[in-house]
Amino acid sequence: MARIAGRFGRVEPRASARAYLLGLLSKAERKNCWQLAEQAGHIRPGPMQRLLRYACWDADAVRDDIRIYAVEHLGTEAGVLIVDETGFVKKGRASAGIQRQYTGTAGRIENSQVGVFLAYATSRGRTLIDRRLYLREHSWCTDPERRQAAGIPDEIEFATKPRLAWEMISAARLTTPVEPAVAPHTER
DSSP, X not given: OHHHHTTXXXXXXXXXXXXXXXHHHSOOXXXXXXXXXXXXXXXXXXXXXXXXXXXXXXXXXXXXXXXXXXXHHHOXXXXXXXXXXXXXXXXXXXXXXXXXXXXXXXXXEEEEEEEEEEEEEETTEEEEEEEEEEOOIIIIITOHHHHHHHTOOTTOOOOOHHHHHHHHXXXXXXXXXXXXXXXXXXXX
């Protein structure tokens, strides 16, 4: 936590970030705001939700700090980057990127969010080091009111899943002291 503490200008979000991180690292089966708040001893998920929705901090800078930490501790010459997408079945319509779309998680078309994730793996261990939310072009990227309501910044533009993967791989290769190999993609 010491590595990223300076990314949070106030003590409250710093404390929530610490509790959130400890919750993510815990053995809790589900890791949503309610479960992470309970893990931290809170009665309600408010502190976790405020951290994620309203607190001022640079999530990408924290991601970069954690990626560098992971490579320092796991890095080897034989490290590889692994890309995969995951769908999160959701209810409602307001969450960023949510819509009826195919998700392998459910094995069918469901109301869901889809994310593209980048992992780093070596003989010493493995960890996730990046993420991107997939936003469908016509239902999200061309609807400014829906984007604003979901908190999606104006500078985020439509990108295909392979493009999101390429952006993450490029960023990882620029910020990691050990040059990981890129594992070839296998179609399922």
